[in-house]
Amino acid sequence: MLFYLFICLPIIQVSLAESAYEYKSYKNYKLYEVEGDHENFNKVLENLKDFVELPYFETRNDKLEILIAPDVNSLFEEITSFYDLKTKVVVEDYSEIIRLEKSGYRRNSVFSWTAYYDVDEIYAYLGNISKEYSNWTEVVVGGESYEGRKIVGLRINTPTEADEPKKIIFIESGIHAREWITPATTTYFINQLLTSTDPKITSIRDQFEWQIFPTVNPDGYHYSFTWDRMWRKTRSKSTFFCYGADPNRNWDYNWLQHGATSNPCNYQTYGGSEPFSEKETRTLSEYIQHLDNILAYVAFHADAQMLLVPYSDSVDHIDNYDDLIKIGKTSLEYGYKVNGAKYDGPATAAEILYKASGGSMDWVRHALGTPLVYTYELRGRSFHWPPDRIYEQGDEVTQMMLGLITEACNLDYC
Numbered sequence: 001m002l003f004y005l006f007i008c009l010p011i012i013q014v015s016l017a018e019s020a021y022e023y024k025s026y027k028n029y030k031l032y033e034v035e036g037d038h039e040n041f042n043k044v045l046e047n048l049k050d051f052v053e054l055p056y057f058e059t060r061n062d063k064l065e066i067l068i069a070p071d072v073n074s075l076f077e078e079i080t081s082f083y084d085l086k087t088k089v090v091v092e093d094y095s096e097i098i099r100l101e102k103s104g105y106r107r108n109s110v111f112s113w114t115a116y117y118d119v120d121e122i123y124a125y126l127g128n129i130s131k132e133y134s135n136w137t138e139v140v141v142g143g144e145s146y147e148g149r150k151i152v153g154l155r156i157n158t159p160t161e162a163d164e165p166k167k168i169i170f171i172e173s174g175i176h177a178r179e180w181i182t183p184a185t186t187t188y189f190i191n192q193l194l195t196s197t198d199p200k201i202t203s204i205r206d207q208f209e210w211q212i213f214p215t216v217n218p219d220g221y222h223y224s225f226t227w228d229r230m231w232r233k234t235r236s237k238s239t240f241f242c243y244g245a246d247p248n249r250n251w252d253y254n255w256l257q258h259g260a261t262s263n264p265c266n267y268q269t270y271g272g273s274e275p276f277s278e279k280e281t282r283t284l285s286e287y288i289q290h291l292d293n294i295l296a297y298v299a300f301h302a303d304a305q306m307l308l309v310p311y312s313d314s315v316d317h318i319d320n321y322d323d324l325i326k327i328g329k330t331s332l333e334y335g336y337k338v339n340g341a342k343y344d345g346p347a348t349a350a351e352i353l354y355k356a357s358g359g360s361m362d363w364v365r366h367a368l369g370t371p372l373v374y375t376y377e378l379r380g381r382s383f384h385w386p387p388d389r390i391y392e393q394g395d396e397v398t399q400m401m402l403g404l405i406t407e408a409c410n411l412d413y414c
């Protein structure tokens with residue numbers, strides 16, 4: 001305990017000082033891109049990781065992206081220069097991005113896709129829309145959070161002549177609190193399924209039972225919305241001072257093997273005290289386990305702009321890998337036609353992103369044998385996406401889902 005107290009102290013001091021009374025501003029935090037030897041990226045991170053506040057870092061496209069607090073700036077410059085790394089500031093003042101993001105246009109109390117909304121507002125939208133389409137939609141509860149919130153989703157199941165129950169398409173989104181674009185595009189997609197007059201969209205709506213959960217980490221999302229924009233984890237209490245576990249490292253498959261840490265004070269990838277230690281993952285996994293006949297499990301993340309297939313901690317290819325790739329490619333082609341945005345993949349995370357164990361996608365595939373399992377990493381920069389452009393990714397996701405289903409049916413999965 002003393003050990004954690006020691007390593008957390010500087011981090012705690014910063015966060016208490018800045019966020020005890022108001023939304024953490026991130027004033028003068030700089031987003032850096034670092035180029036050079038990868039081994040040296042790790043050395044820089046090793047030097048900083050447990051001693052200073054690091055709200056975000058990730059290696060992407062051969063570059064390290066890292067957000068640096070003003071009081072760490074000179075130390076960071078010193079260490080990177082010591083390891084012969086080239087640094088470039090890509091965002092001068094991170095608080096400016098947050099300010100713009102929060103100033104999205106809200107039409108008088110009508111839920112829309114030109115602003116970001118807190119979890120209660122998202123749930124209110126689901127409640128309202130389910131009343132509007134009460135003959136074939138219902139609000140469903142997929143689990144519960146540490147702070148006692150429900151994990152609320154929408155079930156869409158239009159009437160059918162067939163005797164057989166429909167296959168289910170399950171959508172999980174918002175497992176990482178700060179990836180705000182994912183609940184926004186998921187609700188956008190719900191709206192498309194319910195209101196679009198495009199026969200292709202109404203046809204996929206009618207062909208399946210949909211279970212769509214826009215924010216499966218409601219405490220974390222609320223915290224990110226009201227206290228700390230960069231919060232990723234749940235909000236369970238781990239030690240006197242450290243909170244939350246990474247809900248995408250907490251599922252019971254190869255738990256803590258790769259890309260996760262057992263340090264509860266780690267801001268990003270603490271895997272929890274044991275598999276399913278988090279109420280969110282435990283209750284949601286129980287809910288999913290009791291659903292019959294899931295054809296596809298789709299998880300939405302941001303913002304690596306790629307499509308991933310299981311497993312995330314191995315480069316081995318699973319038995320229907322070729323089909324998953326073919327279906328994934330068609331999905332990306334459909335998405336590309338909307339705005340010309342090119343995604344990496346489809347591939348395993350181990351091949352194009354990094355190895356990470358304990359994610360929902362891997363557990364679903366391993367424990368339930370669900371045939372089609374994907375993680376979409378949507379677009380953005382360090383989890384930000386302008387609110388007035390949510391519709392772009394909403395339309396892309398709609399088409400990507402259409403492409404996925406079209407190709408899956410071509411290959412006889414439907």
Ligand code: 0X9
Pocket residue numbers: 176179248301302303304308312349353356357358359360361362375377
């Ligand atoms: O690290 C993650 O959990 C995901 N990337 S993110 O930047 N959104 O945090 C990648 C998830 C890959 N899938 C699994 N690990 N199951």
Ligand code: ZN
Pocket residue numbers: 175176179248301302
């Ligand atoms: Zn994520």
